[in-house]
Structure formats: structure tokens, C-alpha cells
Amino acid sequence: MRKISFADISIFIVNRIFNWRFWIASLTKKSKVAKKIIEKILFEDDDTIIIPNTISINQKIEGEKSEFLPTDILKEVIKKCDDIVIMNDCLCRTSSDCKDYPQDIGCIFLGPTSKKIPRNICHEATVEEALEHVDKADKAGLSHLIGRNKIDSVWMNVRPREGLLTICHCCPCCCLWKVLPNLDSEISDKVSKLEGVKVTVNADRCNLCRKCLKEVCMSDAISLKDNKIAIDEDKCRGCGLCANVCKPKAINIEYQDDTIDSIINRMNNLIEYDKK
Template identity: 30%
Template sequence: MTLRDTLVGLGYAIAYRAALLFFSLSKLPVAGRLFEAPVAARRFTVVTVPMNAKLRETSAILPFDMIRQLVDSAAYVAIADNCVCREAHNCKDYPASPGCVYLGDGARSIKYRTRQATKQEALEWLERARSLGLVTNVVWSSVEFEAIGANPSRTVEICSCCPCCCLMFKTRDASKAYLDNILGFGTARVTSADSCTRCTNCEAACPFKAIKVDMHEGPAVDMTRCKGCGRCVDACRAGVLKVFPDEDPAAITDTCDHSTPNARDLVERFLGMVK
């Protein structure tokens, strides 16, 4: 590793710690208002793709098929061998590899620890990440892209995130403004509260703090925070949680402020950026 790589890596680690502190402070009155400014400017957007959750049949394109579309349409593909977040946090639960995948001509100018890859390699990379329990997030961040030398108008990033280290999932103490910039394709629902064992695994697994387990009533999902990532489904011993696509009328409530068309429309825009 060169001196430049070492210094850049140190810079990422410092920025990572600063971001975690910022998220923790974002709920406070003054800090929260400061946080709203970059959020309102739409400097970043995230689409969470459900992990091994079984979605009910729908006419919409299934989420990981959209990932394949993005990769297949990309004019250029680059891979980071290791995840910067897991490296910075020295993650004990998940390996540092695989790292992020960068798509589009704008990624050609990235200078930091990436290598060109084939589309097939990128898809296998992402499938491996999902098999490890990492959650796929499609990320667009002008701040990050400018920092690593990418062209924000021609670049999209696909991150494989763990709930313990990755910044996209460090949302338990973040302001709702941050959560509102993360779009999902569905929401989790309880299919049988009586069958719930009250183990609280789902509550601990949720990176968005969207589930509370009452010892008498069972689990309840906050639709305004749930992004349908599916971690609760994998964690549920009794199998009483399922992710339903938001376009399913049975899955939509008046309190749900994100929808499948929003997420899909965003991915369509991403397709135009990476071609």
C-alpha cells in the first residue's frame, strides 16, 4: 500500500467517526437543524434492496433484478475489494470483503482502491455479499463521489452493508430526515402475533429501529421507519414476519411515506446515469 493510500484510508476513518457522531447529534434541536440543510439539498439518496426476504408475487420487477439491470447497463464497472466502513470500524461480525461496486462512466476517474471488473464478476460479488447476510443498498452521494474523484452525474454505487458498521445503516439514532432519504420497495408486516415467541431478535436486527416487541401484544412495525430490508425476516425464529411490496394494497397504510413507485423511479434514473 502506498503512502497516499494510507493517508486516504486514515482520512476515511476520521470521516467515518465524524459521521457517526453527527448522526447521534442529529436529534438534538440545534444540531438537528444543521443536519437538515444537506439533507434538504438532496446530496445523497439510498435505495434499500430486500435481502433473502420472499416477496409476494407482484407485477413490479423484483428488486435484485433491478440490480442486475443496473450492472448489465453500466458503461463501466469498478469494484472495491474491501468495505471502507467495516475496515474503519474493524468489524468483528462480517468480513471486510466484499466492498462496494461502482457503476457508470463517472467511476473511471476513481483513484482510491478500486479496480475495473467485468459485469459477471460484479454480479457474483454482490451475490456473495448477500449470501453473507449483507444488505444491498443502491447509493448516490455527490459528497462521497466528489471526495473519491468520481463524476456524481455519471456514477452510482452499490453497497453491501452490515448493520453494525456501515454508515447507510447507522440510523438508529439518526434524525427522521436522514431516514426519509432511504427508500424501500416494501415494508415488514406481522402475519401472526400469537405465534411470536417474544425473543426480540427482530427488534435487535432492525437497522432502522422500526420494530418494537411488546411482551403481551407481540411485535409492531413502524411503517414510517421500515424500509423492507428483510433483516427482521431472517432473524425471526417463528417466521411471523414477512416483507410485502408497497404496491400491494394490503401492505400500504396511511402512515407509510415511501412507496414502490418512488424507489423504482429512482432506479430508472440511476439506469440513465450508468449507461
């Protein structure tokens, strides 16, 4: 009989309380004490960047020597790492029993701490397998997050968290980070937009189908004003999920090319990993 791991117990609990996540997050706005406790337990020293889905790109990023797409940021970090595991399933989508996006496209974890993740919930991967996994997630219409998330080291009970970097692939319906609007801003600001990204709406192409308004945006940045779709740039995290559902291609995502190296260096500084 297989030994039950801490992660097994955590998955069991998460599956049953996943729909409470919005209420739990809202406590950070209602109580200073709750905010302090929740931040300490789940979000302390977090730093996460949202990387848009490549298929929603309107303009490619052009570097000095080569042409970049947003997911190349993920790939450059993956290439530097020896320790890589891929989760067998997405905890968010399995907890919600997602019907619209693949449940078997799980997070990628990088760094020496990933060695401690129970192998019954993940599998070791080569750099090439991890790069293919990113492409698979991209083609499925998922956006990405990369960074250090304390919540991952907590639910899997692995340490040190400085040795663990998360690459998560998010859908618009089930993602954990849809709680961002419910969190106190000091916590939600730890999840940031890719520098240089800009999301715009072409009113001439928009047919007001309102699909982008139907629980697609993870940060509540989209609204209807004067019978036109409007995006609040202060709230927008640039995930690109709204562009993915926009059939008339009225929502566009554009980038500047001067932040690639700084983002990659920022991620490298977040993790202590065995470099090749």
C-alpha cells in the first residue's frame, strides 16, 4: 500500500475548500489581523509575474539580437535549471472539475526544492520536456505565471522555498489567482504585470458580444462604459485571457522590448538553483 503524503492530504483539503478561496481572500480586506496571518502563512516574500499567452500577441517582442515572445522568458529560465518537475494535473482545474481547459496541464516547478515534491503527484522532466509543456499550455489558450509563491511550498510541505520557482498555466475559469480582486492590495500587488505590456481595445472591431466581461479577467479590469468595452490599466495584469476569447480580435496586446533581460534576471535572483 502506498504511503499517504502530506501533499495527498493537502490536495484532499484543497479540493473541498477551493470554492471558499474568494471568501478567504476577502478576509484580508476586512481584518488587519486576518490580513497579517494570511499574508504570513501564504504570501510572505512572494514575487510573481504574469506572462501572457502567445496566441493573443498582437506584436512580438524584438530584442537586440533575436525576436522574443513572452513565453521565451519562461523558457530562458527553464534552460538554466537542472531540477525540473511537472505536476501530473492542475490542482485548480481538477478542484473545479474544469470542462473547458485540460486538467492534465499542471504547473512546472524548478529548483532543488522540487526534488522533495512527492513523485505520485508529479514527474521529473528534462529541459526539452518542460519547454514542450509550455508550448502545450500556450496552445491550449492558457496564460502563465512565473515567480516564487509561498503557497506552493506550504501545500506541498517542501523547504526551503527559496529553492522553488513556480510556472503556473492559468485558465480564465478556474485559476486560483482569480482571487486577486478579493485580496488586500498589499498582497495582490505581489502578482504583477509583465513590464511594457499594454492591452487595448479597438472599438471599431468590437461587436459588444461581452464575452470578455463574463468572468474572464482575473483582476476585474474590464468593464462596460458608455456602451463600450473599457480596460482599467491600473488593475490589468496583462494576462491576455480577454484577447483569447475575443473572436473579432478587438482586444490587442502590445509590448515594449526593453524589459526582457531584467525580467529574466529578476526570476534568477528569486531562486537558488543548480546552474549548468
